[in-house]
Amino acid sequence: MARVYNFSAGPSILPESVLRKAAGEMLDYQGSGQSVMEMSHRSKEYETIINGCEALLRQVMAVPDNYKVLFLQGGASSQFAMVPLNLLNGSGKADFVITGQWAKKAFQEASRYGECKAVASSADKTFSYIPKLNKADFTPDADYFHICMNNTIYGTVFHELPDTGDVPLVADLSSCILSAPIDISKFGLVYAGAQKNMGPAGLTVVIVREDLLGKARESTPTMFNYVTHADNGSMYNTPPTYAIYICKLVLEWIKNDIGGLAEMEKINRKKAQILYDFLDSSKLFKGTVVKEDRSLMNIPFITGDEEMDKKFVAQAKEAGFVNLKGHRSVGGMRASIYNAMPTEGVEKLVELMSKFEAQNK
Ligand code: PMP
Numbered sequence: 001m002a003r004v005y006n007f008s009a010g011p012s013i014l015p016e017s018v019l020r021k022a023a024g025e026m027l028d029y030q031g032s033g034q035s036v037m038e039m040s041h042r043s044k045e046y047e048t049i050i051n052g053c054e055a056l057l058r059q060v061m062a063v064p065d066n067y068k069v070l071f072l073q074g075g076a077s078s079q080f081a082m083v084p085l086n087l088l089n090g091s092g093k094a095d096f097v098i099t100g101q102w103a104k105k106a107f108q109e110a111s112r113y114g115e116c117k118a119v120a121s122s123a124d125k126t127f128s129y130i131p132k133l134n135k136a137d138f139t140p141d142a143d144y145f146h147i148c149m150n151n152t153i154y155g156t157v158f159h160e161l162p163d164t165g166d167v168p169l170v171a172d173l174s175s176c177i178l179s180a181p182i183d184i185s186k187f188g189l190v191y192a193g194a195q196k197n198m199g200p201a202g203l204t205v206v207i208v209r210e211d212l213l214g215k216a217r218e219s220t221p222t223m224f225n226y227v228t229h230a231d232n233g234s235m236y237n238t239p240p241t242y243a244i245y246i247c248k249l250v251l252e253w254i255k256n257d258i259g260g261l262a263e264m265e266k267i268n269r270k271k272a273q274i275l276y277d278f279l280d281s282s283k284l285f286k287g288t289v290v291k292e293d294r295s296l297m298n299i300p301f302i303t304g305d306e307e308m309d310k311k312f313v314a315q316a317k318e319a320g321f322v323n324l325k326g327h328r329s330v331g332g333m334r335a336s337i338y339n340a341m342p343t344e345g346v347e348k349l350v351e352l353m354s355k356f357e358a359q360n361k
Helices: 016-024 044-061 075-087 101-110 226-231 241-258 261-281 306-318 343-359
Strands: 067-072 093-098 115-121 144-148 169-172 189-193 204-209 298-302 333-336
Touching (some): 016 241, 044 241, 067 226, 075 101, 075 144, 075 169, 075 189, 101 115, 101 144, 241 261, 261 298, 261 343, 306 333, 306 343
Parallel strands (some): 093 115, 093 144, 144 169
Antiparallel strands (some): 067 204
16 A cells, blocks of 8 residues: 655645554444444434544643533535624624735635635735734724634644734644644634644634624524524534544544644644754755744645646656645645654655755755
């Protein structure tokens, strides 16, 4: 069996031990005589899985008790609407920082429901940096302030959170959740599509402070009201059962094999450093993001010559390094090095880039 080094931005690489465990339990989950995929979500066995997943997530992320954890579907994109439907109902105003396409989509969708303001943007330089924020631009009575914490396409991250005072900070954590410890108490709500660091696509996780529940506008569809899911332990309807099971295995891997999020961060920093150090010294390849805003998860780079980029992506693929092509909107290359990418994968990638550079002087 030849597994590739998969640098996909999502769905993306999962820990091999998780895949093996899932494979071992595929036909007969712990003596139940059935796959988790075939199980009633109301069964005793499944109850243990979903409750275990929530307990582990709370433990690994140190989620405070006054926050609800919701396991939903619809992807992070559904949250672009669900957040305003549920929260944009006081002053009807919200602030946004436009750091890329996903942040912009969140802004545009919310703008359908209220008065939304873009307080800063880095569109002028193809989102290659996190814009400086000026508190004087913030809306003091906003219902929430939204950021996309890690910008998957452009490779930037908020290393520092905006100080929004009493205005709840809402963050899209899709591409950085579980990559490092994060203080959930600084947020009113966070959300993430699972298909990068948590598990397979199909699961969307929302962590919301309890006092923000129950504010949804009257016309909100039942399925889009957080209260529906909070009151029913994410079991109002059928949850994405198998994705939650895999997420539980991923959390067990982080807790038991890695040793928690502080350790995870150390590994992620080391991995990213290997690639950034190479990019900073290379005469052929260069990173596209200002140094202080570089992401640990998504690392875009270019040669400055589109044909050369194509040649590199093709050669890399040939050598078993896949999904290195940059997002269709920006071109170049992007290495997504999520939690499950082993350090060895990044070292081998740098070796390959180094060789390519020597051959293309
Ligand atoms: N936000 C971010 C930061 C993302 O990277 C993505 C997808 N890659 C999305 C939102 C959209 O997620 P989904 O496909 O789960 O709707």
